[in-house]
Amino acid sequence: MATRQGLDAETVLQAAIELADQHGIEQLSLAALASKLTIKTPSLYNHIKGLPDLRKQLSKRGLLLVKEAMIEAVIGKAEDEALLAAGVAYVDFARKQPGLYEAISALPDYEDPELKEVGAGVVSFLLRILAPYRLSEEDALHVVRGFRSMVHGFASLEHQNGFRMGLDRDESLRRLLQTYLRGLRWDAGRAT
Amino acid sequence: MATRQGLDAETVLQAAIELADQHGIEQLSLAALASKLTIKTPSLYNHIKGLPDLRKQLSKRGLLLVKEAMIEAVIGKAEDEALLAAGVAYVDFARKQPGLYEAISALPDYEDPELKEVGAGVVSFLLRILAPYRLSEEDALHVVRGFRSMVHGFASLEHQNGFRMGLDRDESLRRLLQTYLRGLRWDAGRAT
């Protein structure tokens, strides 16, 4: 019965991403996923290790994709322009793939080596954008933390409908980043 | 059997807060909560409406407490000093009450009127701190969004062990806020 369909780990992951994007990561259950794939729940275990493993995969994929989105966004740009574009791309990613973004922001164990690695990839990408600023390594790392805090916080609050005033959200993000960047210039003693 | 203990909604909420702070909001189950209170799970329904309701109560309490913490922190301070203190108090709250903080950041329905109200309370508190800056209403609202994004993003990343370099985290937060505030001064055309 049930003629075997060509189902592999990647297909399962894609289906999980769709479900998470549609209904939120909280609603992503193995039952719902199996149903979407028209198989029974236990059959999923041929492709994933379990629900925690699946969520980890979502987190990892999310981190990879958000980094790719930022890389794509900064092509041909440098310094403030590049940081602004990267920040906007980050937030846009969270808007377009809300479930995947939730997976990034709700991960329980950042200690996992795979997640550590992709996380470090994001950080090193940001460090490369910051290179032209000629900051010390320590200063640059503080800036990376600041940048990540800003864009993650913005995306997170926006996602949970935390911005309820009828005020343009893109404008809020742009101002946040630009104000910060101007502060950076000031710090460098060369305000433009 | 089971001599009735003086158990009310507040006691139940407190126990839930303890569990959430200890093991994370994800691990907070009615079964664990009932066990902690030495009652059976269904008995909880005499005090709460259900698990979603309990989580909503945690969110509400968290928002109230984080606002209180900020209010307390800005006593005798104004302008940049006050904003910095409020930001630090926010992050400190997330550190000391991680479960309660998770409840704030993982709430599914910000549409709930009660939550809207306490959320608006936080915003109006921040607006009052911003009053001396004499910004237009629109500008001030953008700044509030920026401030919330920064502190929430920082607290959230720190909570999930997102800052893995051996770099002082308090210093990162201070720099983030101060850099932003200097950018604000520059915007106002009166860089100090």
Next chain:
DNA sequence: TTACAAAACTAATGATATTAGTTATTATAC
């Protein structure tokens, strides 16, 4: 003391993830 409200209970239901063991299908080796 009686009556009522409420806080606890037991029992039952339905959803969930997970494991064990089975069947059937695909692909590989000969």
Next chain:
DNA sequence: GTATAATAACTAATATCATTAGTTTTGTAA
């Protein structure tokens, strides 16, 4: 082309969980 091995699906079973219904017991108020 056939036999074999790997594997993708299945059924059955278990444990945990939230929730509802209905019951008992306790504390309080009349």
